[in-house]
Amino acid sequence: MVPAYKKSRAISTYAHYVARYKTRFYSRMGFDIVMGRREGIYFWDLNGKRYINCHSNGGVFNLGHRNPDVTRALEQALGDYDIGNHHLISGPRGELARRLCESMRAGWLRGRFRESIDTVIFGVSGGEAVDLAIKLACAHTGRREVLSLVGGYHGHTGLALATGDARYRDPFHLDLPGFRQIPFGDFDHIERFITPDTAAIILETIPATLGMPVFPKATLQHLRDVTAARDIVLICDEIQTGLGRTGEAWAFQHYNIVPDIVVTGKGLSGGLYPIAATCFRKKYERIFKKDPFIHISTFGGSELACVAALKTLEISTDPLFLKQVRENGRYLESKLEPLLERFDRIVEVRGMGMFRGIVFESDVDCLAMVKALADNGVFSVYANNDRRVLQFLPPLIATRSELDEIVHLLEKSLLDQSRWKYRLLRKAIEWL
Ligand SMILES: Cc1ncc(COP(=O)(O)O)c(C=O)c1O
Incomplete structure (x- = not known):
């Protein structure tokens, strides 16, 4: 049994020890x-x-x-598993990666064969998974510039924060060089914003924090063509739009494109255990050939989370x-x-x-x-x-x-x- 909290006590303790200003805002709004x-x-x-x-x-x-199915899977896993050891090879992690790749598999698209997404690295949060996506893009291209959407949102960790609006960066006096934001309407002529140093373009397939404006099909297809032609890494953040939310397993599947990197998190384990994933084309894995230990996440892809995610994915991609x-x-x-x-x-x-x-x-x-x-x-x-x-x-x-x-x-x-x-x-x- 979880402890029974009294509402007034929960609010005052939270305000005192966690978030005084947030609590004050909610109280004023009558939204506590x-x-x-x-x-x-x-x-x-x-x-x-x-x-x-x-x-x-x-x-x-x-x-x-x-969700009863996901809860049951996790309860059973608790009988045998813990988070596992992130340094070692893992059965559940491998299996979840395989299923994720299968759910994103594509063959011939718009007359061309697209390499599929076929490798996955797990993290704990969406921001962490986005950070890794940007690291992979910079490593692969040897370039330093990342373009994102004005009003888009990819998290509050280091590189993810840099892709976002100044409102979230300025109070912390953090302004990484090489990150530029493009207004929604300008994605139609993205060429104007690309430079020889552009490593990646990141966007939510449908930008949730900007209020769900839907890109026209032609815009994302054009973006795919332009980035493919210039070996710029196209990163689709499917943290909100993925896992069946839009009626396809992944929202990019409505557009008849395959991004180079897909990031997922949030609903991946049914809200029961944190896990996120950076899913990418195998060619980006070469960065780990010389030293496979240059990127590590202790809790990333915890085996308990993987079990919950396997069940969630099974349901959501049916x-x-x-x-x-x-x-x-x-x-x-x-x-x-x-x-x-x-x-x-x-x-x-x-x-x-x-x-x-x-x-x-x-x-x-x-x-x-x-x-x-x-x-x-x-x-x-x-x-x-x-x-x-x-x-x-x-x-x-x-x-x-x-x-x-x-x-x-x-x-x-x-x-x-x-x-x-x-x-x-x-x-x-x-x-x-
Ligand atoms: C589209 C999108 N990307 C990234 C993130 C960051 O995820 P997290 O809070 O797990 O770091 C979020 C979180 O709201 C999100 O909605």
Whole structure:
């Protein structure tokens, strides 16, 4: 049994010892939720209030909280395994790498045979896996410049931080040379930004933190062609978009391209044990020929995590599961689109499959909506780099009737916006 925490005590201890300013922000917003019990598409605040998790922690809880199949696999593994030894050869690590590569396998694409992704190195977090992707790209090309998307997000570790917006770097006085960001619309003519020193271009296949704008197919295909022609490493961050979220195992599969490196994390082990992976073409492995010990992660690919991930991957790449995600995604879209007509505050609904962004007129509207949803028992948050956008990621296991309930609560929250409480809240947010 886990200890029973009292909400007020949990908040004050957290504020005192972990994050005083964050706690203060949440308290002011009336958003001081403390997760207690959790199961399937739901979690409960310590005060007993139930939420449907429509943020899914950016895909961590794609299969719901404490998915019974993944939990069982992990429980069984605890009888035999621990994290293993990262220096040694490992059965579960090898098997998980094989399955990941199989899920990304490609043959002839757009008239050309593309080398497949066929090697994997495990890490603990998405940021760590992104850092390694950039290290591999620089090592392979001997170049130093990395291009990324303005408003994109790849984590807060060293190199991942350098690919992100200045807002996250400047307070720490960290500004690595060689990192440049390109606006979303300029990816159509990426050639203009490439220099002889460009090693890699990194992007989320659909940029979640920028509010899920979807690249046109032609843009990503052009990007693939240009990078392939110049031996620039194309890195797709599939930390949020992967593992079935968009209706394909990996979002790049909608685009008929294969990146050079794919990074995954978050939902890879069903939200039960941290693991992330950098998946790449074998040719980049040559960097380890002279000295195979130049990159190490003690907890990366822990054997317990691998067991959980194997089960998660088995579920999330099952063709029937993916078909259901695609159908539910279309269903969700058919329910969200009409809201555009009915509610002036909504200006766009974007995304793919079960990866949706609802764009509001202003960030104040979106913040007030986050609060109204929470009041109505739906947990969802705004996109941090475009706060007009509500990130809407219901668990992939949600049934049709659960999706209906979610949409009903969304409509209710939109209607509630005209109530005094939310009018006042909007005023208060403007003052914050
Ligand atoms: C697209 C994307 N890349 C990278 C990361 C960083 O992952 P982590 O927090 O596990 O380091 C995140 C986390 O939110 C993410 O959403």
